[in-house]
Amino acid sequence: MAAAQNSGDAETHQAAKRLKTDETEAGNNGEKFISNFEVGRVLRDSTREKTIFVHGKIDDQEAIVILEKTPITEDVLPEMLKTSTQTLEMRNDIYSTYKLRPPPHLSGVKTTVICPATEKHVKKYLRQETFLIEETEQDYQSITLPYINSQSFSVQWVYNILEKKAEADRIVFEDPDPQDGFVLLPDFKWDQKQVDDLYLIAIVHRRDLKSLRDLTADQLPLLRNIREKGLEAIMKRYSVPASKLRVMLHYQPSYYHLHVHFISLDYDAPGCGVERAHLLADVIQNLQHQSVYYRKHTLTFPARADDTLLGKFREAGRL
Template sequence: MADIVVKRELESEDGELSLKVKKRKVISDNVGEEGEPECQKILSGFKTSSVLSDYTREKRIFIHGTLADQDAVVIMEKTPFREDDLAEFFSNSTLKLDMKNDIYSTYKLRAPPHLNEIKTTVVCPATEKHLNKYKRQESFLVEETKTDYESITLPFIEKQNTFSLQWVYNILQKKAEVERIVYEDPDSDTGFMLLPDFKWDQKQVDDLYLIAIVHPMNIKSLRDLTAEHIPLLKNIWQKGQAAILERYSLPANKLRVYLHYQPSYYHLHIHFTNLGYDTPGCGVDRAHLLSDVIQNLQSDPDYYKKRTLYFPLRVDDKLFSTFKEAGRV
């Protein structure tokens, strides 16, 4: 059988994730009775319970069901078109006419299977938190003062059984995803690892998406940052951009570099995306540009400890319920 390992998907799906921690099935090298790799059959026993959400524009669907009698979420997403594949697309695809009117005609195109892949993520076993995360829900903008953070959010973070961070530690300790590391600075105070986000298939830079995970273990989020962390943030800013330029030939002025608040998991990480890619979670309600964060901390060493921050929460998010019970929403 396939092994179970910890897996991440960085950033969020509604305003999204987006990192997030998940467990997924890792396909083994076993071969089935018919000589086919096990990976081709892993979803044959998946039983659908419901569609959690369906994003037509992004061509993504999130499905809840069971796999081997365990709750599971299957995420399917159409992969982007690649310019290098266009010639084969046109030469080896078949067209079925739908409609023709003067100069306009529409068709159903059937591409070769290897050019029509669907990126699929399996989360198994899926927890209630996973199901809530992927379900389309109404959201509200929450106002969090310094006092709110200290009396509501921080106790909530410390008390709740949130996603395990073991997958983060596996990466930092090089127990997992070693082959995916794009760059590493191993310094324990200012170092980080830069890896592709799982939402990026790494086939083109148009939707480039990488995550920098810091080596210091005691920084949960934006709220923990002070002036003493400026060397860490500048190091990520400079070396992260340099590594992306060297590996992907994408210059700094074509990158969006930011932090989320609230983050999807509480170990500091920073997002690097192509500026031209409208990635989920890059809106002003959740994203804070790294350059702004550095300047704010240079102006006020405790800027993020004192500032009132705003962020979206979905109605069935337990943190939203906690704010509601406190009379803050």
């Protein structure tokens, strides 16, 4: 995801309303809200990830609905096999396939609603061609940084978390130190029902660090603290060891306030590709060897066709 979607991500974080299909949580209001959705067009779908992104309207307001099949977990497997109805589709020698219809409480679909949705949200989820940008130190200073500063991307929702004005009940761990401290909480992509797709975010308390580009050896205590205490907190809460976690930073980030991703190795999460992901252990090692490594080094990142930053690089003759 490229820089042009950053403000959209912030708005998404604030506006997204998770509607559980679990009958104990959905309630009549949630069911009515979904039932009022008028399908417009499919922005993107993935049979591999079992997700679909749909643009439409809810009560005459622009809306995006994201539907994702929930994983089958070990604790519900026995009940699912015993209580589901089945229809034979094909049999050939020792092989047979069936269509299984689980009972309603075991066939939930995780649903995210963004309403009212802006054009930025639509562009964010729309399938588009992607390009790879190689950003030099000079490119960052003359193209990327002025673009970031001119856009004034809002991260107020991040400050709300840090100040306990929002999502305080979701915080898994906090180190309150103003220089090296952070809060650790689940990412909205994780429903917290199983650790196979575990996904948490560590958000630093400092407000002067926008991205990987701002890091120098001076921030090594902060980065080591996040890695050590973040891994310790996840092991304590979820019994997932460091050897089962991918701990990384994105460049470009989806919002400009330094944060670190803790993701299960079993989860092929968006943004884990080499063109965008930087392992925290590698970041620490690079800064140990060269204090200004990430200020001097050429960094690559993907940009979608509608990304304004991509246009800036084209205007500068860099693509």
